[in-house]
Amino acid sequence: MTLRLVQVMKTGRTRITPLSAAFPSSRAPESFLTPSESHHLLRPPTNLHSSIQVFLENPSLHSATARLTVAAWFVVVVCQSSWFVVLEGPPRVASVSRSCSAALRSSSVRRVRQLASSRRLSPARQCSLPASCRPSISVKSPLPALAEGERPWKTSDARLVLEDGSIWKAKSFGATGTQVGEVVFNTSLTGYQEILTDPSYAGQFVLMTNPHIDDVDTRAITRRLREDGSLIEQEWEFNSKVPQETFHVVAYDFGIKQNILRRLASYGCKITVVPSTWPASKTLKMKPDGVLFSNGPGDPSAVPYAVETVRDIIGKVPVFGICMGHQLLGQALGGKTFKMKFGHHGGNHPVRNLRTTHVEISAQNHNYAVDPATLPEGVEVTHINLNDGSCAGLAFPAKRIMSLQYHPEASPGPHDSDYAFREFVYLMRQEKRKKSEPQLSTV
Ligand SMILES: NC(=O)CC[C@H](N)C(=O)O
Numbered sequence: 272m273t274l275r276l277v278q279v280m281k282t283g284r285t286r287i288t289p290l291s292a293a294f295p296s297s298r299a300p301e302s303f304l305t306p307s308e309s310h311h312l313l314r315p316p317t318n319l320h321s322s323i324q325v326f327l328e329n330p331s332l333h334s335a336t337a338r339l340t341v342a343a344w345f346v347v348v349v350c351q352s353s354w355f356v357v358l359e360g361p362p363r364v365a366s367v368s369r370s371c372s373a374a375l376r377s378s379s380v381r382r383v384r385q386l387a388s389s390r391r392l393s394p395a396r397q398c399s400l401p402a403s404c405r406p407s408i409s410v411k412s413p414l415p416a417l418a419e420g421e422r423p424w425k426t427s428d429a430r431l432v433l434e435d436g437s438i439w440k441a442k443s444f445g446a447t448g449t450q451v452g453e454v455v456f457n458t459s460l461t462g463y464q465e466i467l468t469d470p471s472y473a474g475q476f477v478l479m480t481n482p483h484i485d486d487v488d489t490r491a492i493t494r495r496l497r498e499d500g501s502l503i504e505q506e507w508e509f510n511s512k513v514p515q516e517t518f519h520v521v522a523y524d525f526g527i528k529q530n531i532l533r534r535l536a537s538y539g540c541k542i543t544v545v546p547s548t549w550p551a552s553k554t555l556k557m558k559p560d561g562v563l564f565s566n567g568p569g570d571p572s573a574v575p576y577a578v579e580t581v582r583d584i585i586g587k588v589p590v591f592g593i594c595m596g597h598q599l600l601g602q603a604l605g606g607k608t609f610k611m612k613f614g615h616h617g618g619n620h621p622v623r624n625l626r627t628t629h630v631e632i633s634a635q636n637h638n639y640a641v642d643p644a645t646l647p648e649g650v651e652v653t654h655i656n657l658n659d660g661s662c663a664g665l666a667f668p669a670k671r672i673m674s675l676q677y678h679p680e681a682s683p684g685p686h687d688s689d690y691a692f693r694e695f696v697y698l699m700r701q702e703k704r705k706k707s708e709p710q711l712s713t714v
Pocket residue numbers: 471565566567568569570571593594595596636637638639640
């Protein structure tokens with residue numbers, strides 16, 4: 272049985288509502304949507320960010336939840352609204368996690384707000400980032416200075432009700448209401464901000480497992496999820512030199528993470544971000560040096576239009592798929608994807624690069640995977656996840672295709688897999704050189 276959050280009540284009473292009755296609208300999490308509804312969910316990834324903006328700029332605007340018995344805090348990002356819920360562990364009934372409070376005042380969160388305001392998706396947004404794009408910390412926080420221990424939000428009581436009937440008391444802040452979603456745990460110890468703002472979590476509840484969030488054991492729910500069926504801020508060192516050669520990359524936005532753009536930019540790429548529905552023909556007309564298919568929420572087999580787009584592009588230009596992009600590529604090549612028991616969510620997953628035999632420690636966030644047995648000849652499995660042997664990377668050298676099931680942009684880290692961006696640049700350079708060579712004609 273996969274555990275799912277059945278209902279979070281604002282106060283007191285709890286009831287378990289049948290999933291279909293609880294969430295008939297198109298804003299339901301993808302797990303409970305029909306393929307065509309899920310297809311909708313992928314279309315407007317940008318509003319995820321605007322909800323974060325609202326929360327940060329006006330923390331008193333939303334209030335919701337809690338008082339609880341177990342320990343962890345999690346966020347659910349469901350299209351229009353973000354929920355932040357702090358679960359409190361016995362015997363203490365603390366209020367809001369100190370780490371959470373610190374995070375909200377940190378420059379990284381101000382950066383999120385700044386990114387939020389820059390992420391209005393236009394049909395084709397030019398997004399050339401400077402090579403040395405450190406997060407700005409000069410943005411003024413709209414939050415008034417807080418006294419020691421004071422919190423910039425209101426909380427209210429909430430209930431987390433799992434499918435097995437267990438009920439967990441909590442405090443919540445952020446959007447109000449009742450929400451249904453799948454609970455996934457993330458084992459990363461750092462980078463809460465990046466995890467909680469990752470659009471690939473749309474429709475899910477992220478449960479952090481770090482045992483020292485507010486000095487309580489955060490792992491009880493995780494244990495339950497496993498039976499039945501997520502301190503120091505690290506920052507990237509960006510290349511200070513602007514590479515001489517530039518490559519134009521069209522990036523399909525299925526819920527793209529800003530750090531993918533930043534890493535590409537640091538390798539000298541000029542990037543045009545296009546929505547997930549952008550036709551392949553228009554992309555090819557732009558004559559890009561390469562195309563990137565991004566990460567994103569939901570079931571990859573529920574978006575046939577995206578698989579078709581990928582199919583129309585591969586072989587014509589070098590491509591790189593990350594996570595959802597990797598899964599779409601797997602399908603476009605003829606393979607199948609399947610849902611894993613509880614997926615991979617964390618910052619410490621060992622992956623073997625089969626080409627170099629090196630082991631990389633990687634950041635992961637996915638519930639689905641490509642079944643390598645379904646892939647046609649010519650497609651190479653380049654990486655495997657050492658925890659369960661699942662497919663973690665693919666390549667089709669003849670068509671200049673590469674993809675990773677995990678996150679080489681890794682924000683939060685680790686950064687072992689950053690070389691993947693260099694390899695993509697290498698593919699684009701090879702292709703560019705091939706095109707500029709004089710064509711030999713046979714007489
Ligand atoms: N991070 C991602 O792109 C996730 C891909 C897909 N939604 C999955 O859960 O497997």
